Amino acid sequence: GCGASGDPAGGAHGDRLTLGTTQIMQFDPYQTNSALHIHSFYSYLIDYAPGGYRTVPAGAEKWTIGSDFRSVTITLRAAKFHDGRAISAEDVVAGVKRALNPKDGFTLVQPSEFIEKATAVDKRTVRIDFHYAVAEGIVLDWMFSFPLVPADHNSGAALANKPAGSGPFRLVEYDPNRRLRLARNADYWDKGKPRLKEIEFRFFQDDQAMVSALQSGDVDGAMYLEFNDVAQLKDQFTVAQGSGRMDIFFMNGGMPPFDNVRLRQALARAIDREKIIKQVRFGIGDPVYAPIMPGSAGFDKSYLTSHAFDLDAAARLLKKAGGERRATAAVSSDPGASQMMQIIQDDFKKIGFELTLKPMEATAFLNDLFAGKLECCVANQPNTLQSPGLVARGRAMLPSQDNVMMKNRVPQSYIDAVHACNTATNAAAQRDAYARLNKVIVDGAWAVGISTKKSLAGLRRQISGYAVDQRDYLILDNLRTR
Amino acid sequence: MRAAGSGRLRPATAEPHPVEEHPGEPALRISDLVVEFSTPAGTVRAVDHVTYQVARGETLAVVGETGSGKSVTVLAALGLLSAGNVRRVSGRAEVAGQDLLALPARERRTRLGADVAMIFQDPMSALDPVQRVGDQIAEALRAHDRALTARTARARVLELLTLVGVPQPAIRYDQYPHQFSGGMCQRVVIAMAIANRPKVLIADEPTTALDVSVQAQILELLRLAARETGAATVLITHDLGVVAEMADRAAVMYAGRIVETAPVARIFDRPQHPYTASLLASLPRLDQPQGRLRAIPGQPPDLRERSAGCAFAPRCPIGGDRPECRTERPVLVARDDGAVACHHAGQAVTLLPQPDARPSVAPPARPDDAPAVVEVVGLAKVFPIRRGLLARTVATARAVDGVDLRIGHGSTLGLVGESGCGKSTLARSLLRLLEPTAGSIRIDGADLLRANGRQLRRLRQRVQMVYQDPYSSLNPRLSVGDNAAEPLRLAGVPRTQRRRTVLELFEKVGLRPEHADRLPAEFSGGQRQRVAIARALAPSPAVVIFDEPVSALDVSVQAQVLNLLRDLQDETGVAYLFVSHDLSVVRQMADTVAVMYLGAIVETGAASQLYRRPRHPYTRALLDSIPVPDPSIRRQRVPLTGDPPDPTAATTGCRFRSRCPLGRERAACADRTPELRQVDGRWTACHFAEEVA
Amino acid sequence: MATLSMASERVRARSGARTFLSRYARSRSAVVGAIGLLVIVVCAVAAPLLAPYDPTAQSAGSLLGPSGSHWLGTDDLGRDILSRAIYGARASLTVGCGSAALGALLGVPLGVVAGYLGRWTDSVSMRFVDLLLAVPTVLLALVITAVIGASRINLIVAIGVAAIPQFARLARAATLSIRDRDFVVASRGMGASTPDTMFRTVLLNLLGPIMVQLVITASLAVVVEAGLSVLGLGVPPPTPSWGGMLQEARGYLYQSPTFGVFPGLCLAITVFCMDRVGHGLRVAVGVESAGATTRAVI
């Protein structure tokens, strides 16, 4: 419970909630694509209904895609930013401009790549022109990723520490090492929402500390739980799942021994998805064969059987592949990464391939990963949007020489397939493009899918209305307590 | 005897508190006291049926070698044994008829400090270092008088401080023990002891840690204290001189038992126990010609291994082989004015050296003009005293200040002086362990101070040193053999040859070859000093410097070592520089003596002359300060006053002026620094040497 | 020389080693500690013979409770906990002893030189030591493991470097206390060179306290290693280490208590044994003060 003021106790209070989470560092929606709180500050053009890709109007009231698939016209909702100013087409124009600037657009650069320009038609209408005909899914995914930010605040410097959106909550207090406090935005366009007056995020560095906090009642909910926590929480708490991301086993095709594609293909058959899901993810999550989400139109589950775990096949292939039989695997500090890699190591050993594990501190891991220095590793891959071609957003999946896993060995067929996916405007072309993409990724075998990695949250039973969108953003406006 | 004693100690006129004498009821009576400790190696009976008593106004001296149980007896009697391994304390300890040991601890505590007071050996460590000196005395008062106000207590303390001779008591009250010299600390402890006018005063080696000059002052003070309070005094000591000087009666302890007790004159005159007699015989004496000492062989017994017979038998020159001494423990029986525990009590007297029986032939006089091994001219060593942020020199200590010395081949130069006068500094300078500030040192004619690395190493082989504390001068982690071989190793002698040389040396100094592989910790002080001597002799030096080689040893062992040194000198012809503050020991060893005061030699000459007729008032006073182990020549002292001086203080004129009975008011002494000049066949640095008789 | 005959002078005849042992044995808990430590060392050395399973084999089901085939059950990856705990002794002991040894190897000479030579040598060395003391150990360990990667050797380096100050200070204080003792002076007086005096005469006499400090540091290092494991900076998997097992077990404290309890117990027992051995050594070599100059680093 909570007593005197100044007591940082949790305790669902009717209109006040305390949620535990990992640290939050960013208020700039251009700089992050998976920080849970961003959705509370900003409205996006559209939302996907939780659990799928059904579009829901949000910042945009309605939109029309040109018949040539080379433009979209968007009508904005009459709504206000937190500072009281009305949202206008100019804000979108400025936002697109920023998104197109490779130095400042950050996470929006890649999804906005197809856009040529944005023009304000009137105060609340804006027209976006494309470079080329683009698949509808790509446009929707872009709208889903595009936040509404006041034009005069739309820069990294202005947003670094101060959000400026039109979302359901406003910032009250931010202490980078302790907490983030949000209060209801009374002017929010969706009347009746948000339902809570105040939400406090408490930052935890240690997952177990967060679980204990939940169990002892210090917090009302805990976001981003680890999988092993579920077993002990599920009897007393609601465990909610978000779509999450994917765990992918990457092999660096740019350096020995993984520059040998047949070796990669052989090892790809030695990844025991079932065991990993069972032991590391506690049965939560679905197997994937490549960085394509099971819900996506591009997902082809036949690959899960044709390229299933098969040590004998792997051993046979390995024998044919030849080459060096040992490598070093970098292990990030991500929860589960070590166990996953130990299972892979164990299986590889059975077919005569020695993996040496090298645990790395988080930032050092990222640094080496980005520099293309890692021989192999397990890493998260976001490709949670509906267009399979957006797989190319990940730095290990870039269809260019910047690809950190393949460098200049990126197969031309992959580059072509990605482009085909993004520009396929009719069903047949899409089917064909997706099939090509699947095949080239599976054959290239530098990014072997393991499973989806759901994002988990434990909540007190009184809490309902919890939802996570496809990007893993928390949808807080419907959250309420009984 | 006691009548005579009391007459002297307590002149009836000066009697502030008339003392009733109860010859039948002693102030303190310890009877049948047994103290046992349990140790990993077995039970140690440190005190074995000890019985003694003291009457009011009487002084009983308890003497014995170290470890004989003197301290444990009194500590146990007062319930002050704090060791955790006490196994048994039985017997009675009656103070004014009340048995302390029968009292509950709380009640016994209230008797301490009020009825019985104690004075301990090491005054510096006997005081709480973090409490003000005055408060510590006041505590003694207030512990027994709750009604005492702080103000009155302070006044009383100031009185007491004045009484025990602490100057400026009002200032001293608020100082801490570290600001006091050893002698001053002991005065404070005495003040504390007499604060409540106890009936019994127990002093446990009250002067052992002090300089001779200060010792005399403290003994005087103890006498005063006994007179002031009329208390019965138990004086524990191992110094027979102090016994002769102070006591009415003496009790001799050996291995936890009283072996003899008798009036002092009788003890010295006609000792009944061979141990008493042997102790007396082993003492080097100031007043008699030098000769070989009669050392008691061996060491005190190990209290863990109790033999059935007399504990002294293994070392006894009389009983040694007689069967009754080996099998039957002698009990204390009254005999000749006292009591003795010996089967052959009558024969002990024969052990005493008869004055005429001593070899009156002085060893062949070593001619003064023998070629010099060591020649020191104008040697000075000034220590800068650094303070402050940049460690600037704020003062200097002139530890050695213009010393000339000469040691002839095969001769012994004795160097005496009070603590802090610069003896050790001088000795260390001769090895260039300290870099002298000025002067020159020649070893065998070679200039030591100009020697470069190789020459220095060679010269150092010629000069070796034996240090004061046998417990710290050997490397505790090397076997004694390796310790002795160190100079050889450093000289590059191969291992096997080193071994051979060491074994030869061991035989020479009276150690067994099989001892060579043991660690120093397994040896007694005397044995260690032998190892140190072997080490010094290893590189066949021309001169060996001894810095207080026997001051840490018991008298019996001291005699052994002194004899050994003489033998070795006769055998090898090595020259000695013998540094000591003990005039008797120097007398025993030296051909020539130099007396040092505040960094300078004040008098030097042949030992026989110097001791018989000192010409410098300082030499005179030093000699006067020494208690002579002969009660028949108790004399009125003119001991040195004051503490040994501070070498940082700059003085003009005669350094000794401030403490000199002659020079205090004389202008010459203040104006001119006296130079060494020839007086009466020796060199003396005193303007008025002729007046000293 | 008749009176000097040693025949009657009894030497308390006991060899140094015997004295040492008998003094050590005076403390019963020290003996228990020594035996315990011996058992742990045997476990570490003979792990392949003692462990019922390969510590990295993921054969059985995961998180099984204690049973006849797996006395302590299995861990999250289905490995035998008992086998891992037995092998875990290797990591703990090597890191513990290795880093203590490294700290001593670097710290002791530094302290001896500083204490013996004094003046600016002393000032410079002690400022360096202050610096090491002032920078938090975890930071040091973090940086070292992040820069050169987590491995047993690197952990030893990280913890060993952090242990330098303790040894340097101890050696310096001890050197200061014996620098002016007669036998050191005597060594100089006999013509020994300064290095000879420092590293033979002086150092030889510091061995006792250093030995005690070694054991204390080793016991602390075992804990620090485990603490770093909790932060994910310990010995890399799949090599079993108690700290690593504890870290792995933290997520399963409810489902499988033996998983977490046993490595913790191993850790506590090892620290206990080392502590007692340190106590025994302290008694045996006569170092009086409790060697608590070490700080809680985690």
Added chain:
Amino acid sequence: MSAYLLRRVGQFLVVLVLASIAVWAMVYALPGDAATVLAGPDASGPQIAATRARLGLDKPVVVQYLLWVKGAVTGHLGQSFYSADSVSHTLAERIPATVQLAVLGMLLALLIAIPIGTLIALRPRSLLARLLHGYLTAGLAIPSFWLALLLIITLAVRTHALPATGDYVNFWQHPVAALRWSILPAIAVAVHGSCIIARFLATSLSEVMQRDFIRTVRAKGVRESRVVIRHAMRNAALPTVTVVGIQLGSLLGGTVVIEALFNYPGLGRLLYTSIGQRDYAVVQGGVLFVVVVFLVLNLLVDLLYAYLDPRIRLA
């Protein structure tokens, strides 16, 4: 005394400068920088370069260090890469939390240690002393993070008696809440500390009790309680002060693991996170604080020592 103080301050500054260089060098030696962290896993090369430029990380290391020194001299410890707050402000938020935990932990440790140490020293053979000996041995053997886990499970998760997490609440404003939110971490750090201190106190107290002057005091007929409190304790306090100082110093430096386990918002956690995020200015400022605390504490211990020991005070 003042010269001594001046010299200590001089040494202090030397170590401070050395430490700042060492820390800067160390943090720079770490692979990756704040731009890597900030940009996140999906950022592209040019994005990271841009971030780097924005944060000033593209300048040479030495220039960055000198810029930092320039700021530090004028009182600006720089800016965190991750928040709007200045480093001074960030530290100012953490330091009270750490100080409160350290002080509470130390008080608790002393509260446990002093009676235990005294009892063991005075009555080493009593049954109680033997039991307490067991506590000391166990307390030293059980790693504090292990104890922390046990505390969390038993007192927080199972019984809900106390919060499982720690948090900082100003003690002077809300004493009850402050205690509630920091008592468990305080216990976790206090147990180990109390064992070390108690052991040390017991050793030095029993050493003091063997000293000659205690016998003198007893021979005066002074009550035993007074012997212990006024004479023995005062002397035994001297070496104990040093240990307490060292312990307090390491607590004030932040206890990373304990803070992580209890999610306590202290300096240790801040440093740990900041290192992970390569937040150079925060790491630098934090370590500098730790160094200053360490040095000041050393100085204070020495002064206290001098205060307690007239031999030093009056030297």
